[in-house]
Amino acid sequence: MPLTEVQPVKTRTFSEEVAERLREAIRNGSLGAGSRLVEQEVAEQLGVSRVPVREAIQMLVEEGMVRKAPHRGAYVYLPTxxxxxxxxxxxxxxxxxxxxxxxxxxxxxxxxxxxxxxxxxxxxxxxxxxxxxxxxxxxxxxxxxxxxxxxxxxxxxxxxxxxxxxxxxxxxxxxxxxxxxxxxxxxxxxxxxxxxxxxxxxxxxxxxxxxxxxxxxxxxCQLAPVQSPAPPPTGPVAAESVR
Amino acid sequence: MPLTEVQPVKTRTFSEEVAERLREAIRNGSLGAGSRLVEQEVAEQLGVSRVPVREAIQMLVEEGMVRKAPHRGAYVYLPTxxxxxxxxxxxxxxxxxxxxxxxxxxxxxxxxxxxxxxxxxxxxxxxxxxxxxxxxxxxxxxxxxxxxxxxxxxxxxxxxxxxxxxxxxxxxxxxxxxxxxxxxxxxxxxxxxxxxxxxxxxxxxxxxxxxxxxxxxxxxCQLAPVQSPAPPPTGPVAAESVR
DNA sequence: CAATCGTATACAGTATACAAACAACCGACC
DNA sequence: GGTCGGTTGTTTGTATACTGTATACGATTG
Incomplete structure (x- = not known):
């Protein structure tokens, strides 16, 4: 039996799922520029552990939406x-x-x-x-x-x-x-x-x-005012409502 | 005080360190094309836990040296x-x-x-x-x-x-x-x-x-013989000597 | 004997727990 | 009053334990 029309079960990992949510949140503005992405917070809001969140954040860094520095965390980046x-x-x-x-x-x-x-x-x-x-x-x-x-x-x-x-x-x-x-x-x-x-x-x-x-x-669109060499936004900008 | 010429102390994480070792191992051939990168093995050989190894492998994936599939692991990729x-x-x-x-x-x-x-x-x-x-x-x-x-x-x-x-x-x-x-x-x-x-x-x-x-x-240079649509090498190619 | 299914094993994905690092605050000393 | 140094809290980095999935091999049935 050929079983055409049967698609393979999509096996998305939590990491990809979380990344998708974060992308969406950034795109629609609920995670505004400068918002800090605290792993613990995101994990709790989405009901997963920190590990998938870490990997998701890493993906967003590759995509240029987010920046991060060792031991200092990640934040939504606004291009100039x-x-x-x-x-x-x-x-x-x-x-x-x-x-x-x-x-x-x-x-x-x-x-x-x-x-x-x-x-x-x-x-x-x-x-x-x-x-x-x-x-x-x-x-x-x-x-x-x-x-x-x-x-x-x-x-x-x-x-x-x-x-x-x-x-x-x-x-x-x-x-x-x-x-x-x-x-x-x-x-x-x-x-x-x-x-x-x-x-x-x-x-x-x-x-x-x-x-x-x-x-x-x-x-x-609103963009960063000047070249921003300063990596993190000092103020603790709340990262509200990811979903 | 301008303090030009002063670079921030580079605080390399284990992940980066592991990635560097793996890159080197791939470059000098001790990790040949098709070698599987088993997280546990690499972690034991380098004396760290699996988490930094995961992140290092992810970096190599971004760089095109390694491919991975969900639940199937990573292996050194040989371009065609x-x-x-x-x-x-x-x-x-x-x-x-x-x-x-x-x-x-x-x-x-x-x-x-x-x-x-x-x-x-x-x-x-x-x-x-x-x-x-x-x-x-x-x-x-x-x-x-x-x-x-x-x-x-x-x-x-x-x-x-x-x-x-x-x-x-x-x-x-x-x-x-x-x-x-x-x-x-x-x-x-x-x-x-x-x-x-x-x-x-x-x-x-x-x-x-x-x-x-x-x-x-x-x-x-030796390259992959044909277009390789088959993702993983089936055989358990030993991943020997990372360091 | 062949084909298929069940089961075991290996390993990635995920969760939780701990340690280290940064940043902010506060007090002491010049 | 300002600067230096310790102290504490927050958050990331890392380790370990557990769960789910994929593959391989053997059992079972026709």
Missing amino acids: AYEIEEISSLRVVLECFVVERVIQNWNRAHEERLRSIVAAMRAGMQGGDPQRIYEQDYAFHYALWEIAHHSLLLEVVSGLRSRLSRFLYEANSALSQEGASRHVDSHDEFIDVLKSGDVATAQQEIAIHILSAKTRILTH | AYEIEEISSLRVVLECFVVERVIQNWNRAHEERLRSIVAAMRAGMQGGDPQRIYEQDYAFHYALWEIAHHSLLLEVVSGLRSRLSRFLYEANSALSQEGASRHVDSHDEFIDVLKSGDVATAQQEIAIHILSAKTRILTH
Whole structure:
């Protein structure tokens, strides 16, 4: 018996689960910038022991959302405007590389996949569902990364984007109706460019896409005022309500 | 009191210490590809408990030296030739970006710093010290990354290079006398190009540098034979002598 | 004899307990 | 009054014990 349609049981560890909760809490703002992540507190709130919490925090450190120093603990990190610039400039370089490879690998199936994502995005827009737009925007990029067929590139560039996720969500929510509409349309136009095989134009397009996202973040989101060389926030900022 | 030149006392945790030992063991081959890293065993051999070992292994996973699957443990990973290609192609893209920024920021002090590194490299070559050549080669790149003044770029590109470190050391050791000499000279010539401000040429040079390193690795080092979708090596490959 | 299931064993995942380190506070001494 | 030094509390770092899962091997049945 082949037993198709049967998915393997997802075996997520507590660590991953905790990391997901913390990511969510940071993204939606209930864990604001500077909040200290005290292992004991988080563990009690989520009903697990400190070990999974430690590992979860470590994951967030890798992802750039949290910083920590030995014996001094972890806290939610707020990037500076300069760091947003850094991330975006790297994204431009890497996404241009992605585009180059996508065009090399281009085929009909890829086009359909991308078109359907844009369709879902448009549906979300018409339904007034910013969350869905955000998700489909991510799906679009993720599809491009996969089409590029370069697993390491995917890892790096998706990691970069995840560093912006909490701001992108916020900034895109503030998009006007016409703005969102133009945003969605630009994706369809971008597919046309990919299809035409014009690498230079496609790279220019995606660079504009990334830089406009950066601009939206810089104008709509609160960021750290200056370069912050001081590691920990001195004040005991309460880390309330993780779930 | 400004107290420049004073570095904070580095308070290394056991985790970092263990990670360093494991890295070294992998680099010098005493932990060969496919060796399983059993937490209990490593902990006993190094005289610490399992917790620091877990964290150390996690670090190596981030660095790409080790893979792990839930409930199945960790093992030393041997990249495929394709993955070496992936790493190198990304390095080309990123180092070209580095070069662009280095030229933008170029000044006299930077030139002197790079020249002195090449001088040390040449000394190591004449002294027949391949270890030193390797170190100075790293120092050269690290200096470039710093001059680019882009901390995230530094993080990403240095991480990429660390994935190659164990192979670069091996491949560069096999360099002939004249080969090493040409290698060193090429660094001085590269500084000249940077000084001239010719971005395109500098990018071409560094691309050649990276791709020749790749070729050396592919020809001199043993790599995984095929794409390895099978995560763990089934056989209980003994993990002998970590220290 | 083959295929499948049960059972044992090994090891990662998790919980709890203890020790060490940092930071803040407070008192003493210049 | 300010600085130095001890003292205490909080929090991380580490050790140990326990639980759950995966794999292998042997038992059982057709």
